[in-house]
Amino acid sequence: MKKKSGKITEVIALMAVYIGGLILFRILNELGSDTSMMENLPEGMVNLTIALAGIVTGAGMAFIEFNVLPRIAHLPGRHYTVLRFLITTTTVICGIAFVQTLFAKVYFGKSWADTLIDTGRFLQTGIFWSSFIYLMLFSIILSLFKVVHYHIGPGTMLNFISGKYRIPQEEDRIFLFIDLKSSTTIAEQLGHARYSRFLNTCFNDLAEVIKLHQAEIYQFVGDEAVLTWRTDTDNKNAKCIKLFYDFKKRLAQNRELYLEKFGIFPEFKAAAHTGMVSASEAQGGKRELLYHGDVLNTCARILELCSRYKKELLLSESVADWIRQSPNYTIQHVEECILRGKEEYTSVFEVFEARTTAVDVPFGI
Template sequence: MKFHKTSQLKRRKKKIIGQYALFWPPALVFLTIIRSVGTIEVGSFDPGLLPSILLAAVFGFIGGVISGYFQFMLEEKIYGRTSIRKLALAKAIFIVIFLVTLIVIAYIMTRVIFHHDIDFITFAFDEGSAPVYLYIISVDIFMTRLRQVNLMLGEGNLTKLLAGKLYTPHEEERIFMFLDLQSSTTLAETLGHIKYSQMIQDCFFDLGVTNAYRAEIYQYVGDEAVLTWPLQEGLNRDNCLKAYYDFMDTLESKREYYQNKYGSLPFFKAALNCGTVTATEVGRYKREIAYHGDTLNTAARILAKCNEFNEEMLISESLRQMINTSDFEFKPMGEVPLRGKKEAVPIFAVKRKS
C-alpha cells in the first residue's frame, strides 16, 4: 500500500505541475502580445515581437513548473495543517520569492542570450516593469483560486463543468462508498460543537489518503462522507476496498494525536454498492455535480445495517460478484430487507486478511 500511495502521490504532483506548466506560457505570451502590438516599449530593452513571444513561452514554462510545485507542496504539506493566517503568510512569501526568481532568470537570459549590458537593479526596476510584476502576481493568485475551486468541486470536475459535459444528464457505471462516524452523537455531546467539528475536520483531512486509490470524494454530509469511483477504477487493484482500510490505518497511526486532542480515536463504518447512476449538473446560483439513482439509496440503506450486524464494512451482492481478490474475506449475511426496498438485498461483510 505504501508503494501504491507513493506512486499516486507522484502522479498527483506531475498532474498539478503539468497544469501550471501548460497555463503559464499562454498567459505570458498573451501579455507579450498586448504589450508589443501597436505600442512602443518604454523599457530599455526590446528584442522584438517574435523573440519576445518565444522567451515568454520558455519563461512561462519555467515559472509554471516552479509555481505548480509550490502549489503541490501547499496542498500536501501546509493546507489544512495550519491557521489561515500562516497559510496566507506562506503564500505571500512564496509570491515574493517566485517573483524575484523570475526576475533573476529573466536577467540572466537577457545578459546571456541578447548580450544586453545592464546591471541587475536597473533591470529589475526598469520603466514599465511594475505592470508586468502586477500581472504575474495576479495570474498566480488566479491559478491558486482556480485550484481551490477545482478541489471544492472534486479533482477534474471543474473541467467537466466548463466543457458542459454534465449540462445534460447522462448515465455512468459507478461504485459508491458511504462512510459514517460511529458514536457521533456521544462524541458531539462530550466534545462540544466546536471541538467536535475540529475532529471531523481532522478526520476528513486524513480521508485524503483515499486519493491514492483513485477515490473521488463526492459529498461531506455532517459526519458522513460519500466516495465514488468509475466502475473499473474502483475494481482495479481492489481500490474501493483498500481505500477504506488505508483510511482506518491512517487514523490508527495517529491514535496518540486523536486521544490527546479529543479523548478518543474516531472509527468509521462503510457500505459499498455499484450500479448505473445519472450524472448531471444541478443548481442555478450554486452549481455542483450530482449523482442520482437507486445505487446511492441502496448503499445508504446498507450502511444502516453495519451496526445491526456489528460489521465494519458491508457491500452489496452486485459489487461482490465483480470483485476477484484473495486479499479480503467475504461473509454472506443473507438477504436483508432494506428500508424503501420492496425486495430484500443480499449483502456481504468484508474483512481484510491478516
C-alpha cells in the same frame, strides 16, 4: 508509481501553463517599454527569458503545491490563507528575479556586484511589476479552478458547463458512503467549534485520497461523505475499496497531529453498493448534480449495519463479486438480511486487506 506519474504530469502541465501565460502576456503587453537590461537582449532571447521565467515559476509553484501546502493545510483558515499568499508572492518574485540574475551573469558576463545592482533596478521597472501582477492573478485563477475541480470531482465541472444533465440521464454507478464512528460522543467531547475543525481536518485528508482515486464527490452531509464513480471505469480496479484503505493509512500518518490538536484519533466506517441511478441537474439558485435511485438507499442501510456487526467496511454482493478473486482483499459473508425499509433479502459482505485478518475491534455507534 501511478501517483508519482500523476504528479509529474501535473508539474509539466503547471510549467506549460505559466510559460503559455507569460508568452501571451508578452504578445499582448509589449514588455520592452521600460529602460532595463532586457532592451539589450535580442528578440529570441527575450522570449527565452520569458519561457525560463515560466519554467522556474511553474516548478516553484508545483513544489509548493506538493510539498509545502499539505504541511500547513491543518492551520486555521486565516493563518493558512495569509501564509499561502506570502509563499506564492515570494515564489513569483524569486522566480522572475532568478531568471533576470541568470541572464545578467551568464549572457552579459557581468560581475556579481553589477548583476545584483541590475537585478535590483529591474525589480523597480514596469516590466517586473506587470509580470508580477500577471503571475499572481494567474496563480489565483489556477488555485480557484483547482479548488472547484477537486471539490466536485474530475469531469463533473465539464458536465455542468456542457449541460449534460439538464435532461436526466440513467447511469450505472458505484457509491461509497464514509461515516465517522462515535460522532455524537466526539461532538459532545470537543464542542461544536472544535468538532467542526476536527471534521474539516479529516475531510482535508480525505480530499487528498479522493484526487488519487479520481472519485466524484456527491455530498458532504455532516460527518458523512458520499463518493461515486461510473461503474464502467471502476469495476475492475475496485477504486472504492482502495480509497477507503488509503484514507485509513493517511489518517494513521497524521495520528500524532490529531492527538495533539484534538486529543482524538478519528476512525471511519464505510459501505459500497452499485447499480443504475438517475442523474439530473438541480435547476434552483444553486446548481447541484442529484442522483436518485434505490442504490443510494440500499448503500445507506448497509452502512447502518457496520455498527450492528462491528465492521468497518461492508459491501453489497454485486460489489463483492468484483474483487472475490483479487489477491489483495479477502471477502467474508456477514449475513443475508432484510434491510430497513426493504422487503427482499440482501447479502452483505465484509472486506479487508489480505495481509490483515478479520477480528472484532471496539466500535463506536
